[in-house]
Amino acid sequence: MKNSDIAKVFYDIADLLDLKGENMFKVRAYQKAARAIELWPRDLEAMVREGEDLREIPGVGEAIAKKIADLVTTGKLELYEQLRQEFPTGVVSLLDIPGIGPRTAVRLAKELGVKSVVDLEQAATDGRVAALPRMGPKTAENILDQIQALRRKDQRIPIGEALPAVEAVQAALRQIPGVHNLTPAGSLRRFRDTIGDIDIMGTSDRPEDAIQAFTSLPQVSQVLAKGPTKASVILGGGLQADLRFVEHDSFGSLLQYFTGNKEHNVILRDHFRRQGLKLSEYGITDMKTERLEKFATEEAFYQRLGMQWIPPEIREAQGEIELALEGTLPKLVEISDVKGDFHIHTDWSDGQNSIEDMVLAAKARGYQYAVISDHSIGRGIARGLSAERLRQQKEVITEVSKKTEGFRIFTGVELDIRADGSLDLPDDVLAGIDVVTASVHSGMGQTTERMTQRVIRAMESPHVDIIAHPTCRLIGTRQPVNIDMEEVFKAALRTGTLLEINAMPQRLDLKDAHAYRARKLGIKLVVATDSHRTDHYDVMRYGIGVARRAWCQAGDILNSQPASDIEAFFRSDKGQRLR
Numbered sequence: 001m002k003n004s005d006i007a008k009v010f011y012d013i014a015d016l017l018d019l020k021g022e023n024m025f026k027v028r029a030y031q032k033a034a035r036a037i038e039l040w041p042r043d044l045e046a047m048v049r050e051g052e053d054l055r056e057i058p059g060v061g062e063a064i065a066k067k068i069a070d071l072v073t074t075g076k077l078e079l080y081e082q083l084r085q086e087f088p089t090g091v092v093s094l095l096d097i098p099g100i101g102p103r104t105a106v107r108l109a110k111e112l113g114v115k116s117v118v119d120l121e122q123a124a125t126d127g128r129v130a131a132l133p134r135m136g137p138k139t140a141e142n143i144l145d146q147i148q149a150l151r152r153k154d155q156r157i158p159i160g161e162a163l164p165a166v167e168a169v170q171a172a173l174r175q176i177p178g179v180h181n182l183t184p185a186g187s188l189r190r191f192r193d194t195i196g197d198i199d200i201m202g203t204s205d206r207p208e209d210a211i212q213a214f215t216s217l218p219q220v221s222q223v224l225a226k227g228p229t230k231a232s233v234i235l236g237g238g239l240q241a242d243l244r245f246v247e248h249d250s251f252g253s254l255l256q257y258f259t260g261n262k263e264h265n266v267i268l269r270d271h272f273r274r275q276g277l278k279l280s281e282y283g284i285t286d287m288k289t290e291r292l293e294k295f296a297t298e299e300a301f302y303q304r305l306g307m308q309w310i311p312p313e314i315r316e317a318q319g320e321i322e323l324a325l326e327g328t329l330p331k332l333v334e335i336s337d338v339k340g341d342f343h344i345h346t347d348w349s350d351g352q353n354s355i356e357d358m359v360l361a362a363k364a365r366g367y368q369y370a371v372i373s374d375h376s377i378g379r380g381i382a383r384g385l386s387a388e389r390l391r392q393q394k395e396v397i398t399e400v401s402k403k404t405e406g407f408r409i410f411t412g413v414e415l416d417i418r419a420d421g422s423l424d425l426p427d428d429v430l431a432g433i434d435v436v437t438a439s440v441h442s443g444m445g446q447t448t449e450r451m452t453q454r455v456i457r458a459m460e461s462p463h464v465d466i467i468a469h470p471t472c473r474l475i476g477t478r479q480p481v482n483i484d485m486e487e488v489f490k491a492a493l494r495t496g497t498l499l500e501i502n503a504m505p506q507r508l509d510l511k512d513a514h515a516y517r518a519r520k521l522g523i524k525l526v527v528a529t530d531s532h533r534t535d536h537y538d539v540m541r542y543g544i545g546v547a548r549r550a551w552c553q554a555g556d557i558l559n560s561q562p563a564s565d566i567e568a569f570f571r572s573d574k575g576q577r578l579r
Contacts, residue, residue: 156194
């Protein structure tokens, strides 16, 4: 079983216990465990097989650890099976549909005889859902939208493709008079690494004109649905985009409702339902008086609830609601915090621009420093640098530095980690380089044990400062290598090695769950672009998105520090850096 499969069982248990009216602390315990399992970087099935202690997972105590072991070894969990039998057939399958909480699922099953997603689709289509008290046509329409989104769940595309496509749509629509507040919601706003459908929210003085313009855009290959305030289209590349407009005074409520993931929304709604408030896309309703309050901004929505505004990237049920209620949410790192880039290629290897061009482009962005990290000699396909060429490059860097006063250029290299973990250049050469980054580019089919030891051996070198793109994944085209990231994290702490969040949108490696775990352990991270030309600096925002999803603050990211601190850091003894 995959970790996500195990987590799904525990999420379902939490929902079903909630339906039974169990103590909310017990419900939250299962939700917390489910989220921890989902984020855990190691394979739980392997941990059970090897007899490892599952209690090292945050939120997993002895009782839940035993349940995980039972589930992995037998494929079943007695508590889960018992809970399923206590409720109408089909309730659990309905919980997979975003926006349908446990109580709604039970109601649909009991009152309409719905036993599956197909049954629910029929009931929403033929008017039975709309006819139910307190539901209505809009609820039925939303359910149909979510069912279609669920069916397309596996047809996800990298955020690096989705975000530019959406921004092009937004740019075109902003030219239309009276259109305001255009903002993508859902997983794109949360900066997930892959995206399903796109939801774009906005307000308009003349929504019908804006909808007509949207469906007539050259990017639109097919119009799926069109109404006075909402339309659904297929963009080039097969990406579905839904646009909806509301009144200006309701925009904050709409955006809030369609941003968080399912678990976040359920916890938030349940918390305030117990206080007599109903949260919806239209606003906040006092359940006693049925008075609806509307909110033009998200900030006002959260303020009404007595909460901090929650950054979209962390609206995923990881404790953010509780902290927002207490007013203790951390200030997440922002792109404006970045003061330099540690991973830059030039035309000395496989980059397209000269050292001077790359440096001037970095300086123009307000950066204080850059690390030139061309490939080492073993990367022949990338025209990797030998020891002699590195020496020659260092001379050029010295000359360029004279032209860029106030900007620090660090010498660097992206060093190949060979199949046995040895390094591509000798120690005496590496000792003369300011910042050494090491990475795997070949031999990716190794076993977990061999790959893990290979990377750790490189980390144990006193000269290797950073491990770049540790799992080697290319989103949608290459699976991650087999590597035990928990062992890598332990080695990073022991050796003082930094780990990279590679900002290239096809990589985003470390991924969010790994970056979250590394941060929790106290490992210092860098966010680097892996730029091969000057405009690649733009991808820094993707890496910062990953860092924010990992709850990173500026202090967790080394390249948020000024040049003087970076100079001192890399001159210090490697073994003392994280202590």
